Every structure is written in structure tokens, then in C-alpha cells.
Amino acid sequence: MKRLLLVGLCLTMVLAMSLAAAGAEVIKVASEMAYPPFEQLDPDGKMWGFDIELVTAIVEEMGAEIQLLNVGWDGLIPGIQYGSFDLLISAMTITPERAEQIDFSDWYFDSRQAVLVRQNDNRIKTKTDLAGKRIGVQLGTTGDFAVSELDYVDADKDVRRFETSPEAIMELMTGGVDAAVIDMPVALYYRDRYPGFKLVVDPSEWEPEYYGIGVKKGRTDLLERVNAALKALRESGKYQEIYDKYFGL
Secondary structure, three states: OHHHHHHHHHHHHHHHHHHHHOOOOEEEEEEOOEEOOOEEEOOOOOEEOHHHHHHHHHHHHOOOEEEEEEOOHHHHHHHHHHOOOOEEOOOOEOOHHHHOOOEEOOOOEEEOEEEEEEOOOOOOOOHHHHOOOOEEEEOOOHHHHHHHOOOOOOOOOOEEEEOOHHHHHHHHHOOOOOEEEEEHHHHHHHHHHOOOEEEEOOHHHOOOEEEOOEEOOOOHHHHHHHHHHHHHHHHHOHHHHHHHHHHOO
16 A cells, blocks of 8 residues: 555646646645545546536636645645645635635635435434434544534534544444534535435534635735636536536536
């Protein structure tokens, strides 16, 4: 595995050097590739998902070449701040706290939290039913924040935090937690692929959330170009085409 990763990294570096030599602008984009259907890494190393296709189209609209990087969730914002890459896109909700650290593009997707449970578990029907339950979340996500802020949930005792959402889902599958709280599209993705899961709790019980593309503070020109490209994709119908591929009925 390490050898494959090393080979992949070398190929990425060669590609970036080739593009630079050819005079093409290269935009480095980071994402945590463990959040289907927004971003995912296949066993063969192929990166796919709604976010990946959208940001590729955005960079193409900007007249540049894209270099995709798989970065852990907790490294995304620091990476932007330190200039390790130019953009981040990872189903990241725009929040006041995050907006103090980095700048965000215009929002490109709206969502809410969802509660996923095992098919044979009928104990949870509303948010208040989460009281006393073991709840799986991805560390540092809005699912983590939303559950931890509930007065009737013990954030230290009952909330189990995982590095990635698939780990939280696996824990739900094996009975280690009673519920997983994640973004609605991701919950639907897992429900539709694993018959042992179901969704509970009315989505309207959660506040709406809006995803944005992250940019280092001060890079106003880059942010304006991203927003202009996103607007152009909406107007041309390309955004809708990508959306329908992943979320159309």
C-alpha cells in the first residue's frame, strides 16, 4: 500500500511539473476522499464524487489545470492557511467559526443533518430520542457540533467521534453505536446501499447547512474567479448536469 501511494505521489508530482513546464496554471485542490457521494477514493486510486466533478469543472472554467490531493479532514483548513494547496472542497459547511479562519466561495450545496439507525431499531423517532443513546459522528464536523450542542445529549459520554464517516457507519453496522448523525445526502447514500439501515427523525428538526469552497484569506482574486466560474456553470446548466448525476431521481 505504501509503495502504491509513493508511486501515485510521484506520478502526481511529474504531472504537476509537466503542466508547469508547459506554462499551464495548476490549481491544487484538497479534499478528504472518504465522504461518498461527494468525494471518494476507489481501490485503484481514482477520485470521484459530486465535489470532485464540480471543482474539476470550476477549475476548467477558470482556464487552469487541476491537481487533486487527498487530505485528512483535520488537515484541510490548516493546509489552506499554510498555502499547501489553493482550494479545499469536502462537503464543508460554511460556519462563522470556519469563516474566521478561511474564506469561502458562494455556497454550492445545501443540506441538513440526518440520523441513520439499524433497520430493526425503532427506539429513535425524534431528536429528543437521542438522549441516552450512543451516537457516532465524524470528529469536527457539523454532525458532531449539532449533536454535542443538544441539551439532552451527554457530549462526553454518549457521542463517539471517529476520524472518518465510514468508521462511524461501520460502528453503527456492528452495533457499537445506536445511531450515526451525518449529512443527509451521505446518509441516503449508505441507506440505499445497505438494506440494514434506515433514516429516522424529520429533517426539518435540523437547521439547513450550506457548503462552500475554501480559500486562504487574502486571496481575493482567486476567490472571485471561483465564484465567477461557479456562476457560469449554474447558468450553462453544467452544475445541474453534475447534480442530477449524483442526486437526481
